[in-house]
Amino acid sequence: MKLEMNNEEAYLVKTLLSKELKETEIEINHASHREYKEFLKEREKQLEVLLERIS
Secondary structure (H helix, E strand, C coil): CCHHHHHHHHHHHHHHHHHHHHHHHHHHHHHHHHHHHHHHHHHHHHHHHHHHCCC
């Protein structure tokens, strides 16, 4: 899938992904259940990959 966007749209997506990544990192630190923490860590990896791809 190819997605085209202008600079403003790309900046907005980067900003949203960065914000979600930071929130996920905080949530990982506060998570007490192992399964949920693993889910969050996988989500963190996916967000990092997406952020890399769009940068």
